[in-house]
Amino acid sequence: MSRVLISANAGWNIVNFRSGLVRALIADGHAVIAAIPDDDAVPAVRALGARTIVLPIARGGVSVIGDLILVARFALIIQAERPDIVLSWTIKPNVYGAFAAALFGIPAIANISGLGTAFIRSNWLTILVKGLYRIGLGRAALVFFQNEDDCALFVGFGLVRPARCAVLPGSGIDVTAFDPSAYPPKTDDVFRFLLIARLIRDKGVHEFVDAARSLASQHPGVIFEILGPIDRDNHTAIASATLQRWIDDGAIRYLGSADDVRPAIARADCIVLPSYREGTSRVLLEAAAMARPAIATDVPGCRDVIVDGVTGLLCRVRDAGDLAAKMTTMLDMTTAARVAMGAAARADVARRFAESLIITAYRAAIAKALQDKHIQ
DSSP, rough: OOOEEEEEEEHHHHHHHSHHHHHHHHHOOOOEEEEEEETTTTHHHHHHHEEEEEEEOOOOSHHHHHHHHHHHHHHHHHHHHHHEEEEEESSHHIIIIHHHHHHHHHHEEEEEEEOOHHHHHHHHHHHHHHHHHHHTTOOOOOOOOOOOOHHHHHTTSSSSOGGGEEEEEETTTTTTSSSSGGGOOOSSOOOOEEEOOOOOGGGGGHHHHHHHHHHHHHHHTOOOEEEEOOOOTTTTBBBBHHHHHHHHTTTTTOOOSSSHHHHHHHHHHEEEOOOOOEEEOOOHHHHHHHHOOOEEESSSSTTTOBTTTTOOOOOOOOOOHHHHHHHHHHHHHHHHHHHHHHHHHHHHHHSSSHHHHHHHHHHHHHHHHHHHHHHH
């Protein structure tokens, strides 16, 4: 079979979001080589059956010299390994991995799992990133997007040709792994709202805290929790001092970060994600699979997952007041109604976002790219 080179800017990205795909490719007989930074997740990537090559990738910022070195490193890896196809996730592997693959006539499949801060705010970085995408994705065999809005945006900007685009239902979710019945039921009557996200402004963390403060006096028994790491590589990161101030004044309870979010979801009554934009929110998929209703913003990547009023509630973006109103609506629902909403969410993601759908799409895309390569 074929040699498949995969790459992302962090090993945990492969472990958390692509494990099923890696296992499926290996089961199909492919040799999978992972070019990833030397982080704590490297042993877990190897445990999936992939061979790993250390590839330093700076997650944040743009450095002309650093990025030229990264292109050269990709090229050296491709020259040495001679993969039949390259699969990539996250911006730098998508851009520079696809570009290096093109130098050797090797097909590349990129996955745009979200647009990030550069597209949420329009500035010089937006212009630069668009240019990089245009160069890197211009010769890719296929570019997967995780929602129709992102796909239309890239096509509209001329960053990729329509014929080379396809939309995936996110990274998929294994509903057997995220099974609420595997966790004990709550033993108290405390209502918990839980935000799971990297602690950056673009995830709506400030709006969540503001909404929590406005509801605290009316609902003194409600707990507002945050789970997720401070992303210091992101220039919109929440400062440690700010987070500590929120904790000290009782606005929120901070749970730190966790490799396994399922226990925290199982203890929560409602998951909240006031994000400014997503690809397809993994958090919302995990919450739904765990049969928890969610409140999220009416933006791409969130509204694609939540069926408003059926599996959760949608609120206006960057609007803490509307978020608080939707949280109040959730509190006013009966327990039976929230349970029914959570059950509907689980059934919906099992139907529309099953991991098997993503694996099938990748298998078909790889087969076509390899066939087209042999025809050329």
